[in-house]
Amino acid sequence: MAKPKDTEAEKEARLPPPPIGVWAPPLLLGWLVPGGGHLLLRRTGRGLLLLVSITLMFLFGLMMRGAFFQPQTGDLLTTLINTGGFVGDLCSGLLYMLSVAFGYNQPDMAGAVHDYGSKFLVTAGLLNVLAMVDAYEIAAGRKN
Amino acid sequence: MPKMNLDHFEAAMLFALFTSVVMGVVTKQNDRDRLQYGIYVFCCFIVALFGIGWLMFLGHR
Numbered sequence: 001m002a003k004p005k006d007t008e009a010e011k012e013a014r015l016p017p018p019p020i021g022v023w024a025p026p027l028l029l030g031w032l033v034p035g036g037g038h039l040l041l042r043r044t045g046r047g048l049l050l051l052v053s054i055t056l057m058f059l060f061g062l063m064m065r066g067a068f069f070q071p072q073t074g075d076l077l078t079t080l081i082n083t084g085g086f087v088g089d090l091c092s093g094l095l096y097m098l099s100v101a102f103g104y105n106q107p108d109m110a111g112a113v114h115d116y117g118s119k120f121l122v123t124a125g126l127l128n129v130l131a132m133v134d135a136y137e138i139a140a141g142r143k144n
Numbered sequence: 145m146p147k148m149n150l151d152h153f154e155a156a157m158l159f160a161l162f163t164s165v166v167m168g169v170v171t172k173q174n175d176r177d178r179l180q181y182g183i184y185v186f187c188c189f190i191v192a193l194f195g196i197g198w199l200m201f202l203g204h205r
Contacts, residue, residue, distance in 0.1 A: 063148035
């Protein structure tokens, strides 16, 4: 009986991981500066689109006075939302660090605009994670 | 930093725009597919926005 052909995902899973020196710089730069990994890998157009989109999303979050999440433990939902939100905020890299360094400390307030702002801030970080994964795949030669 | 007051619709449109740009950029293999996928994701957001909006409106009558 003929052996079924491997899917693309199975072939990719068997590829040896690329050396750390290849993917770590774009990944780190991509975390610090949204789209920075793509710019380092000379994907200028895509890098600029990521930089503008993620940065604007973060800035809109700040202008809507969204609150940064603080890591908290407690019941499962509290831990998941607050710690997960904190990690999401942190994924924005320098944008988050500079905001905190310059004293942005908005308390969590009731109101739709503040709430949207918090979501914009977290989503900017999560979109940056997607950009970092893409930069990793480009550096590893799995994407062009 | 100036303060900004957006209504639900404006905030949701901006959210959809930025998210679909990033989703389009990171998912596909060539620029044509990226553009198409970005537009598709944006349209999905808008359909969901109006669909869920109407559902909530009708649910509260």
